[in-house]
Amino acid sequence: MSAFLSTVKRWFSGSGHDNSNRDDAQSAMTDSSHIVPRDHHTVSRKEISENALKVLYRLSKAGYEAFLVGGGVRDILLGLHPKDFDIATNATPEQVRKLFRNSRIIGRRFKLVHILFGRDMIEVATFRAHCDQKIEQASEGMILRDNVYGDIEEDAERRDFTINALYYNIKDFSVHDYCGGLTDLRKRQLRMIGDAEKRYREDPVRMLRAIRLSTKLELSIEPETKAPISDLAPLLEQVPAARLWEEYRKMFLSGKGQATFQSLQQHDLLSKLFPATDHLMHVHADFEAFIHSALENTDRRIADDKTVNPAFLIAVFLWQPLLEEAHKMETRGMNFNDAFFKSMGKVLAKQSQHISIPRRYGMVIRDIWALQVRLPQRHGKKVWSVLEHPRFRAGYDFLMLRAEADPSLRETADWWTKFQDADKSTQHSMLPKSKRRKPKRRKKNKNQH
Incomplete structure (x- = not known):
């Protein structure tokens, strides 16, 4: 984990800047805007795929908000090389579809847009709002359908773990952190946003994601995030x-x-x-x-x-x-x-x-x-x-x-x-020798002399 620690050290030491810049960076992470400016984080466009950048730029040029979000931002901050690049925007799926002829709207529970570049696919999701009456839930709490749209802050609170609620803004290259994801990365811990039991009931697959991310990134699972998992394990039986x-x-x-x-x-x-x-x-x-x-x-x-x-x-x-x-x-x-x-x-x-x-x-x-x-x-x-x-x-x-x-x-x-x-x-010599069968002796016909 030495690479991880050196990356974290760069965040909180101002990436090589003087102490005044470091203080500015830390205050930027704790003020009401939760925006970390370009000079105080390590996310670089060099680490973002060309196709993801095309989508981000076109959305922004069309007047929409466009953010790289989730694992792509998280992995770049950790010094890893992400393979998947997900994008969040205030454009609706239908508006995104109009901008990209090479796209399709998928999903029933969550409407998403998949933009295809040959074998490469970029997923675009519209900011989602808090749960309300329009969201369909099963009796156990699992969300069945959810296409209620909101703003970026609401979207961040709807995501599963704090380290997945980090947004990179293509407009000014800042990182938006509404849930303390950068702090949790520094602590090397995985923490659920909101009440863990409720979030697992909404989507039991989050328990599997907790296991996967903690092992993949070598993070500890924060105690309140870990506590309900064993008791709620049977909820996985409801998942298709x-x-x-x-x-x-x-x-x-x-x-x-x-x-x-x-x-x-x-x-x-x-x-x-x-x-x-x-x-x-x-x-x-x-x-x-x-x-x-x-x-x-x-x-x-x-x-x-x-x-x-x-x-x-x-x-x-x-x-x-x-x-x-x-x-x-x-x-x-x-x-x-x-x-x-x-x-x-x-x-x-x-x-x-x-x-x-x-x-x-x-x-x-x-x-x-x-x-x-x-x-x-x-x-x-x-x-x-x-x-x-x-x-x-x-x-x-x-x-x-x-x-x-x-x-x-x-x-x-x-x-x-x-x-x-x-x-x-050599192969032929390794095979067992086949035994030739002796030809059967023909019986003499009794009438033969």
Whole structure:
């Protein structure tokens, strides 16, 4: 965290200016306007994507307020390089749509505008007001629909955490901090805006965001923000399973998957996302070791800028549930292969009630699992078909992780490690020699002499 501390030091030391400028900066953060001028923060347009700047400038030129907001501002202040750039404005979604032909309005609960630049997408949201009668809420407090617009200060108070309520104004390059986000960054803490329990009830996914941001940014969760999480964990059951798929991706594909997994366990949230996984980890110690090896491996791949398929970890999390389901079918008289392959659909269907797994990823998971049956069969044409399988590498990596937890698989894993990189002649020599069947002797016809 030395980079973090040096960045924070620059904020509160006036970024190299004299003491009078430092005092001006600190007073600017505490006065009624909550505006930190350009010379007293480290947000630079050099760190903002070209497409985000295009949107900001066009909105401003059209006479609207235009702010970079949330994670983009937060990460730049932390010395990180943000990937997502969200924009907040006083223009309505319809007004934004008129300015950008390459845009579309999405959302029912929150109307947003997505502006498309090839594969790049910039999200624009209109300032939102405080809750009132026009906002639809479920009996437990979860917001169902909310398109009530307001000003920037109201919008800041409606955001989840203080560090996400920082606004960079493209007009004068100042940072607006209405909720003490800069102070919380200095304290290295994550704090909810407003009453934490009420905010979690409005949107239970905020509990997952608290875990994700605290692990990603290595922040402590402020005590009042942390306190209600375990008790309110069951509220996640109200969240659409499709929405939780995206949260799963953000939590486990950010390079902090292992820390996130442990934090979800500590706050009783894992059982609401992966109930079968959470239960069986307490029954099988080797299954827990397998999961942690996979998480560590995934974090390492992300750190090395290698690709990671979101299906892989799901295959890991559901491996023991798959074996348990197959065993149940075997006890009813079904042979192992049939039980194993029929269990795949049942396990995926059960999990999709909690986190919806898109079909294309479900197929990848099935392939990885199926290869665990095929990889030990090292003879004849089957070896070549396995090696040429489009999911071979994922299936092999899965086997290697299993071998770390189960020594009985080591010989098979080592054989495939050597075989896949060997030349053709070596590969052929590694295959078991096929025994030629002796031709059957023809029986003499009794009538033959």
